[in-house]
Amino acid sequence: xxxxxxxxxxxxxxxxxxxxxxxxxxxxxxxxxxxxxxxxxxxxxxxxxxxxxxxxxxxxxxxxxxxxxxxxxxxxxxxxxxxxxxxxxxxxxxxxxxxxxxxxxxxxxxxxxxxxxxxxxxxxxxxxxxxxxxxxxxxxxxxxxxxxxxxxxxxxxxxxxxxxxxxxxxxxxxxxxxxxxxxxxxxxxxxxxxxxxxxxxxxxxxxxxxxxxxxxxxxxxxxxxxxxxxxxxxxxxxxxxxxxxxxxxxxxxxxxxxxxxxxxxxxxxxxxxx
Numbered sequence: 001x002x003x004x005x006x007x008x009x010x011x012x013x014x015x016x017x018x019x020x021x022x023x024x025x026x027x028x029x030x031x032x033x034x035x036x037x038x039x040x041x042x043x044x045x046x047x048x049x050x051x052x053x054x055x056x057x058x059x060x061x062x063x064x065x066x067x068x069x070x071x072x073x074x075x076x077x078x079x080x081x082x083x084x085x086x087x088x089x090x091x092x093x094x095x096x097x098x099x100x101x102x103x104x105x106x107x108x109x110x111x112x113x114x115x116x117x118x119x120x121x122x123x124x125x126x127x128x129x130x131x132x133x134x135x136x137x138x139x140x141x142x143x144x145x146x147x148x149x150x151x152x153x154x155x156x157x158x159x160x161x162x163x164x165x166x167x168x169x170x171x172x173x174x175x176x177x178x179x180x181x182x183x184x185x186x187x188x189x190x191x192x193x194x195x196x197x198x199x200x201x202x203x204x205x206x207x208x209x210x211x212x213x214x215x216x217x218x219x220x221x222x223x224x225x226x227x228x229x230x231x232x233x234x235x236x237x238x239x240x241x242x243x244x245x246x247x248x249x250x251x252x253x254x255x256x257x258x259x260x261x262x263x264x265x266x267x268x269x270x271x272x273x274x
Contacts, residue, residue, distance in 0.1 A: 020060040021052060021217060023205075024072060024081040027063040028155070031180035031241040032083050032203070035063055043176065043241040044083050047101050048205060050233060051224035076210030079217055084206040085137070095214055097222045099229070100202035102238070106138040107178055108196035109171045111163060119195055122148075125170065131159035132172035139199035142172065157181065164191055172198075179242040 025033045025040050025048075033042040040061045052059050062078070069081040074093050086096055108125065118124060122139075126147035134152040137143055151168055153159045159171045160181055175197075182188055205221065207214040228234045 020058040022060045022062065022078060023048070024062050024064060024069045024078045026066040026069050026081075026083060028065070029083065029177075031176060033063070043237060044101050044203070046237045046240070047225070047228065047234070048082060048221075050237065051221055051228050054224035054227045055220045057220060057224075073206065073208040074210070076208050078208065079211040079213050080205050080207045080221075082205040083203045085201055086204055086206075090206060093209065094206040095209055095218055096204050096206055097218050097225065099222065099225055100204045101225075102176070103200050103202045105175045105200045106142070106198035107173055107175050107194050108198065109160075109163065109173055109178060109192045110169065110195050111166070112191060112193045114166075115169070115193075115195070119170070122196060122198065125196075128170060129168045130170040130172050131162050131168040133159065136174070137201075138172050142198060160185075160188060160192070164188065170195075176242050183241075183243040 025045060027033065027035050027040070029042075031042055032044040033040060035041075040063045045061065049059050064072075070084075072078045073081040082101065084090060084094070086100075090096075108119075108122070108130070110119070119128070122141045122145065125142075126145065127149070129149045129151060131151045131153050132138065133156050134154070142148065151162070153162065156171075156173050156177045159168075159173060160178075162168045163171045164187070171192075178192075178194075182192070207218045
């Protein structure tokens with residue numbers, strides 16, 4: 001058996017041998033992760049489940065507010081949590097896989113009609129009113145500009161409703177969130193336009209430095225996510241949540257070769273690379 005075949009034997013965990021991987025996930029950030037009919041759903045939820053399934057792991061999710069998600073992975077009570085941005089502060093407390101779940105840009109959105117054509121860059125927003133969710137960063141150029149009149153809202157849907165009713169002139173919003181609401185809220189279709197694209201942010205599963213299983217699971221997750229991103233399954237998940245317009249390409253990590261005899265348990269077995 002070659003090196004890669006041996007690696008996959010170690011990485012793949014069959015149901016008869018292993019209990020589900022217990023992960024934490026935030027509970028209120030559609031379309032990435034939110035609660036619907038008492039269970040965790042969302043684009044990130046589907047990506048994480050499929051990535052672990054590719055290496056023979058089932059996942060059991062515990063859905064909590066994001067601050068609790070951070071605290072309980074930092075303490076080592078849970079092995080991992082998502083969705084997380086990477087920073088120096090986060091690197092001090094957590095381990096991160098090589099590849100993010102996805103990368104997403106911040107957008108400035110306005111109404112299609114009656115909006116000034118002079119707004120073409122972030123600085124042009126000075127003196128204008130922009131709604132955005134409280135606590136969500138959109139890059140230094142926007143976040144640290146005190147001349148922009150920022151109206152903080154409970155969530156992105158509230159921001160878009162305020163724009164739709166002309167209570168604000170602009171909205172700062174994550175691109176996937178924007179396309180999700182365009183797909184699922186008929187009253188928003190043909191109402192808005194994107195006028196500025198801001199910084200791109202990779203979003204990760206972060207792993208606990210204090211949990212004994214973290215280093216092994218992060219390796220499994222890296223393999224499973226790379227296989228998923230190389231298949232049509234990854235694109236299908238994104239399009240399912242945000243539609244074709246919202247789907248964005250994401251860099252794919254180097255694939256690990258998978259011998260044919262180990263392909264049966266994989267989530268997308270017909271799409272593996274020879």
